[in-house]
Amino acid sequence: MIDLRLLRDNPDVVRASQVARGDDPDLVDAALDADARRRSSLSEFENLRAEQKSLGKQVAKAQGDEKQALLARTKQLAQDVKSHQATAAEAEQELERVLYSIANVIEGAPAGGEEDFVELKQVGERRDFAAEGFEPKDHLELGEGLRAIDTKRGAKVSGARFYFLTGIGARLELALLNMAMDQAVQEGFTPMITPTLVKPETMQGTGFLGAHADEVYRLEKDDLYLVGTSEVALAGYHSDEIVDLSDGPMRYAGWSACYRREAGSAGRDTRGIIRVHQFHKVEMFSYCAPEDAEAEHQRLLGWEETMMAKVELPYRVIDTAAGDLGSSAARKFDCEAWLPTQERWLELTSTSNCTTFQARRLGVRVRTEDGSTRNVATLNGTLGTTRWIVALLENHQQADGSVYVPEALRPYLGGLELLEPTK
RNA sequence: GGAGACGUCGCAUAGUCAGGUCUAGUGCGCCACCCUGCUAAGGUGGUAACGGGGCAACCCGUUCGAGGGUUCAAAUCCCUCCGUCUCCGCCA
Numbered sequence: 175m176i177d178l179r180l181l182r183d184n185p186d187v188v189r190a191s192q193v194a195r196g197d198d199p200d201l202v203d204a205a206l207d208a209d210a211r212r213r214s215s216l217s218e219f220e221n222l223r224a225e226q227k228s229l230g231k232q233v234a235k236a237q238g239d240e241k242q243a244l245l246a247r248t249k250q251l252a253q254d255v256k257s258h259q260a261t262a263a264e265a266e267q268e269l270e271r272v273l274y275s276i277a278n279v280i281e282g283a284p285a286g287g288e289e290d291f292v293e294l295k296q297v298g299e300r301r302d303f304a305a306e307g308f309e310p311k312d313h314l315e316l317g318e319g320l321r322a323i324d325t326k327r328g329a330k331v332s333g334a335r336f337y338f339l340t341g342i343g344a345r346l347e348l349a350l351l352n353m354a355m356d357q358a359v360q361e362g363f364t365p366m367i368t369p370t371l372v373k374p375e376t377m378q379g380t381g382f383l384g385a386h387a388d389e390v391y392r393l394e395k396d397d398l399y400l401v402g403t404s405e406v407a408l409a410g411y412h413s414d415e416i417v418d419l420s421d422g423p424m425r426y427a428g429w430s431a432c433y434r435r436e437a438g439s440a441g442r443d444t445r446g447i448i449r450v451h452q453f454h455k456v457e458m459f460s461y462c463a464p465e466d467a468e469a470e471h472q473r474l475l476g477w478e479e480t481m482m483a484k485v486e487l488p489y490r491v492i493d494t495a496a497g498d499l500g501s502s503a504a505r506k507f508d509c510e511a512w513l514p515t516q517e518r519w520l521e522l523t524s525t526s527n528c529t530t531f532q533a534r535r536l537g538v539r540v541r542t543e544d545g546s547t548r549n550v551a552t553l554n555g556t557l558g559t560t561r562w563i564v565a566l567l568e569n570h571q572q573a574d575g576s577v578y579v580p581e582a583l584r585p586y587l588g589g590l591e592l593l594e595p596t597k
Numbered sequence: 598g599g600a601g602a603c604g605u606c607g608c609a610u611a612g613u614c615a616g617g618u619c620u621a622g623u624g625c626g627c628c629a630c631c632c633u634g635c636u637a638a639g640g641u642g643g644u645a646a647c648g649g650g651g652c653a654a655c656c657c658g659u660u661c662g663a664g665g666g667u668u669c670a671a672a673u674c675c676c677u678c679c680g681u682c683u684c685c686g687c688c689a
Contacts (some may be wrong), residue, residue, distance in 0.1 A: 217649060220658045227658095230670045234617035248669035373679095416607095416646090537647095547646080 175535040176276050181205055187279060194285035194496040195277055205272045212265040219258040226251050277384065277501040278531040281468070283494060290495035291508075297479070298488035300512050301569065308573040312515040313564040314446035317343060319575045319595045323447060323563075334444070335436060335451045339560075342593050347454060347560055349586035351429065354456035354481060354558030358427035361477060363458060366428045368407035371398040376410035379536040381502030381528075388437040404428030405554045408459035413536040416547055423462035423470055427557065430455060446564065448520065453560035460553045461538065464530055467551035471527040474555035475507050478523040481557055484582035487511040487565050490519060502528040511565035522562055525555030 181188055185206060189199040229251065233244050284292050303310045317323030322343025328336035339347050359365055377383050377399040382390055391400035401407060408428045417424065432455050443449035458477065462470045475491070482489050494506040503526035510519035530549040533539070539547040570578040577593040584590060 213649070216658085220649070223659090224657060226669080230617070233669060245669055250669095252669055414646095539646095545644095 175273050176279060176531060177534065178209065178273070180279065181273075181276075182209065188276065191279040191496070192276070194280055194283070195499065196287060196497040197277060201272060201276050205269065205276060208265065208269040208272050212262070212269045215258065215262040215265045219255070219262040222251065222255045222258055226255050274378075274384065277499070278381075278504045278529060280496045280499065281504040281527065281529065283496045283499060283505045285497075286495040287497040288495065291498070292493040292495075294491040294493055294507070296488070296490040297482070298486070300488045301514065303514060306573070310514045310568060310571060311575065312446065313448075313567045316567045316571055316575060316577065317446070317563070320567075320577065320593055321595070322346065322567075322593070325446065332451075335449065337447050337450060339563075343563070345587060346563055346566070346593070349583055350485070350558045350562050350566075351454060351456050352586050353484065353583060355427060355429060357477065357481060357484075358425075358456065358458060358557055361425075363425040363427035366404070366408065366411075366426050368401075368404040368411075368428045368430045370401050370404075370407070370431050370433065371396075372401055372406055372410060373398065376406060376413070376536075377401075379413060380406045380409045380532050381500060381535075382406065384501035386500070389435050391433050391435055400433040401430065402434045403432050403455060403554075404430035404457045405459055408457070408554075409532050409536060409538075409552055412461060412538045415537070416539045416541055417461060417550065419461065419463055419540050419550065423460045423466065425461075426459045428455075428457045428459060430457070432559075448561060448564055450560070455559040456557040458525075458555045458557055461533075461550045462553070463540070464549070464551045467527050467529055467553060470551070470553050471505065471507070471525060474525045474553055475509075478509050478525060478555055478557065482509055482511070482522070484580060485562065485566055486580040486582075487522075487569050489522070494524075500526060502526065502531045504529045504531070511562075512569065513565060514568050520561070520565055522559070522565060523556035526553065528552045528554070 176188065181202065185202050188202045192199040192201065226248065229244060229248050233241060233248060236244050284290055301310075311319070314323060314325065320343065321341050322339065324338040324340050325336075328338050331338075355365055371393070374383075374397060377390065382399075382402065390402060392398075393400070405428070407430070408426050411426070412424075432453050434451060436449055436451060439449060447453075458474055460470050460474065479491070489509050489511045492508050492510060494508055499506050506524060506526045508521050508525075509523040511522045512518075513520045529551050532552045533549040538550050538552070540550055542548055566580075567577055570580070572578060572592075575595050579587060579591050579593060
């Protein structure tokens with residue numbers, strides 16, 4: 175939820191953000207109207223309520239005829255209070271509805287849609303398979319050769335976009351995620367294994383029920399949502415709390431399964447495990463002071479790049495355009511690895527600065543020096559996912575179908591230097 | 598799944614049976630000051646969040662797990678839901 179005070183004091187800033195995202199700037203005026211209506215209806219209700227309370231005290235003390243006279247007055251007043259309360263509640267709901275439809279105010283993100291990102295840098299050498307004298311295989315062919323990935327049986331058991339990781343494939347995912355978790359712990363993150371089913375208010379609070387609500391699985395019978403990332407649970411972890419940031423940011427590394435309906439991506443990335451309904455992820459999550467958020471964002475990006483270096487993949491970093499940001503994000507950087515068989519970049523990490531947007535809805539605050547409270551900033555970033563296997567297999571494949579294991583990963587695979595096809 | 602107990606402003610509790618003086622009391626903790634050679638002890642005062650109004654002192658409203666209801670009036674009575682604990686059943 176955006177800051178109502180910002181909306182009142184600087185509506186043009188919010189309008190400009192809406193335009194940059196390709197969203198409707200008129201929502202700003204709708205919100206201002208709703209806010210004005212809410213305030214006037216609220217003060218009418220509050221005045222009536224104050225009168226009702228003071229009369230109530232007189233009723234308690236009064237006797238006989240005097241009491242009867244007061245009761246006659248208060249009965250009518252009770253009706254008025256009730257109706258004005260209902261009006262005020264409606265106005266409040268209307269304001270909330272409009273506020274939730276406004277995405278976070280962007281901070282530095284380039285304007286435009288998915289194609290309007292800015293490439294910040296490229297790191298590492300892309301392999302020249304022609305020069306090496308062989309045609310690269312795609313990750314599924316390699317994965318099947320290694321008996322590491324089984325999409326046929328995934329589909330048999332659970333349907334399209336499901337898979338089994340088998341044998342060395344399962345070990346490879348555990349290795350990647352354990353390496354990610356170890357790095358996070360070394361950097362001072364608190365490791366967390368999080369719930370993957372959450373309540374509606376948690377899902378709503380993190381901003382995932384906005385424009386992309388179709389992406390989210392819902393369990394109708396229990397009124398619970400399956401999370402698409404442990405970010406949801408980690409953001410909800412300190413909801414309705416006043417936290418202590420006097421020792422700097424609070425950092426958590428969440429390990430979880432992630433579930434996505436992929437409703438809008440029919441026909442895209444249907445082969446292999448690039449785009450699937452369930453995968454696993456290690457996610458960094460920070461709570462920090464708003465003025466420290468931009469620097470923290472750079473730190474999270476730095477830790478992502480450290481992981482990219484450990485798996486020895488060529489990648490680039492992009493500054494995502496406003497229209498391609500999630501509703502909670504003010505700015506987002508992605509690390510994309512090169513995918514040789516498709517000759518394109520594939521998103522492996524994504525780090526978002528959500529400023530105070532999530533914390534406001536979730537009620538995460540810090541105590542200020544003057545004794546009041548204010549919302550914290552929240553940030554998140556990927557440290558490893560199942561999808562990394564795709565880039566790792568393709569980039570490190572050898573002519574015979576075996577796959578080179580990056581040095582940093584070897585301790586997590588019992589010292590294995592090469593993944594080889596099993597017979 | 599069945600039975601019961603419980604949920605109060607950091608923590609612990611009073612208040613709920615008998616609705617109005619609850620503007621939610623008290624203890625602990627915390628903060629400030631006093632006392633003191635230092636510390637401990639002691640004394641005094643202050644200590645929930647959110648919203649509205651005001652330059653401000655301050656005023657008003659909402660919140661006693663959540664949401665409804667009864668009533669002139671609800672922490673207190675009724676209903677639904679959520680959570681915690683104890684016991685039983687079932688299953689890893």
